[in-house]
Amino acid sequence: MSKRTRITITAAMALALCASLVAALTLAQAPGASAAVSPARAASSASAAAARSVAPRPPIVQKYIAFGASRKAQMADYSQRHYHQHTYLLTDPKAIVLHHTDGADWQSAWNTFNANTAYVFNGKSEKPGVSAQFIVDKDGTIYQLMPLDYRARHCIGMNWKSFGIEFVQESAGHSGRWMDQQILNRPKQIDAGLRLVRYLQARFGIRTADVVGHATANSSRYFKDYTGIRNAAGDWFAPEVAAFRSRL
Numbered sequence: 323m324s325k326r327t328r329i330t331i332t333a334a335m336a337l338a339l340c341a342s343l344v345a346a347l348t349l350a351q352a353p354g355a356s357a358a359v360s361p362a363r364a365a366s367s368a369s370a371a372a373a374r375s376v377a378p379r380p381p382i383v384q385k386y387i388a389f390g391a392s393r394k395a396q397m398a399d400y401s402q403r404h405y406h407q408h409t410y411l412l413t414d415p416k417a418i419v420l421h422h423t424d425g426a427d428w429q430s431a432w433n434t435f436n437a438n439t440a441y442v443f444n445g446k447s448e449k450p451g452v453s454a455q456f457i458v459d460k461d462g463t464i465y466q467l468m469p470l471d472y473r474a475r476h477c478i479g480m481n482w483k484s485f486g487i488e489f490v491q492e493s494a495g496h497s498g499r500w501m502d503q504q505i506l507n508r509p510k511q512i513d514a515g516l517r518l519v520r521y522l523q524a525r526f527g528i529r530t531a532d533v534v535g536h537a538t539a540n541s542s543r544y545f546k547d548y549t550g551i552r553n554a555a556g557d558w559f560a561p562e563v564a565a566f567r568s569r570l
């Protein structure tokens with residue numbers, strides 16, 4: 323098998339993985355300053371409020387996938403193998419990974435993520451199944467699939483530190499780059515995605531340089547995987563990520 327063939331197959335596998343990813347967040351409202359809080363707390367709240375005024379929370383529809391005790395245990399075990407951290411919790415998110423669903427509607431992606439089907443990569447079958455914190459539909463609807471402090475399995479090397487955002491887009495026989503260009507040129511969808519990313523950046527202190535694509539994630543400063551695997555994804559290469567960042 324030629325190297326080129328292997329790369330093509332690996333990319334196809336990664337795309338299939340991506341198609342089975344989605345995510346969700348629990349967006350607790352930060353408390354406002356009041357007479358009962360300390361000056362320091364009040365100052366912190368005022369600062370957070372200022373950040374939110376710059377990047378307000380967009381409308382978000384909560385459609386949680388199943389993520390019960392067994393899936394939490396699977397995510398903790400996955401995190402132990404890949405990150406040497408035995409936890410399913412996402413405690414300090416500092417990056418965002420952009421994806422596309424490789425399907426024409428949000429429900430099919432949600433169904434895949436909800437199913438918790440073991441995913442095979444490099445011949446190794448692992449649980450939990452893939453998921454992501456958010457799906458952004460073509461009409462601009464933002465779906466949250468999981469609490470924001472849960473880790474989703476959406477991107478090799480990044481699940482310990484990042485949110486995953488899936489944009490609905492089918493391939494229609496075209497390349498991954500073409501698919502992302504459709505998203506960038508679909509005003510309702512891209513505007514919703516930008517609003518969501520701006521909000522997450524403000525709330526969690528995420529730098530624009532740390533908004534990456536699935537296809538660029540291997541070079542993220544937060545990338546790590548102790549089993550040695552790397553992404554070979556076909557969604558959100560550098561030119562489209564640059565176009566996205568330029569609009570933040």
Ligand SMILES: [Zn+2]
Pocket residue numbers: 339340341343420421422476536555557
């Ligand atoms: Zn992806």
